[in-house]
Amino acid sequence: MAREDIIRELLNERDDVVELQVQYTNGEVEDYNLLQSSAESVLDDIEWERVKEIELEYATGEEREVDFEELEDSDDDDDDEDNIDDEDEDDDDDEDNDVVFAEDEDEDDDEDDEDDEDDEDDEDV
Numbered sequence: 001m002a003r004e005d006i007i008r009e010l011l012n013e014r015d016d017v018v019e020l021q022v023q024y025t026n027g028e029v030e031d032y033n034l035l036q037s038s039a040e041s042v043l044d045d046i047e048w049e050r051v052k053e054i055e056l057e058y059a060t061g062e063e064r065e066v067d068f069e070e071l072e073d074s075d076d077d078d079d080d081e082d083n084i085d086d087e088d089e090d091d092d093d094d095e096d097n098d099v100v101f102a103e104d105e106d107e108d109d110d111e112d113d114e115d116d117e118d119d120e121d122d123e124d125v
């Protein structure tokens with residue numbers, strides 16, 4: 001999810017956000033008062049590709065921080081896990097081949113059954 005979308009989602013969850021503090025990767029900090037500016041104009045003003053973290057402050061004094069560098073690191077870890085899952089999916093393909101082999105065995109059983117019938121016919125004679 002894009003950085004802007006993450007913050008937009010947080011802003012939509014609660015309507016009591018009063019301040020947004022943006023810290024850029026170069027250490028620069030911008031404070032936005034959401035009581036004086038609309039959330040959309042603030043979001044448009046942010047240079048998203050340079051954002052390191054954003055802190056939201058609520059009317060209750062509660063604060064919530066989003067550290068995008070940590071999020072990206074955890075996303076990288078998730079990608080590694082996805083690769084493991086992809087390997088597991090490949091294993092499933094091998095299991096499908098086993099099913100085909102099992103079908104081949106059934107054909108052999110059918111041939112054995114025919115041989116058994118021939119043996120029974122020989123016994124009747």
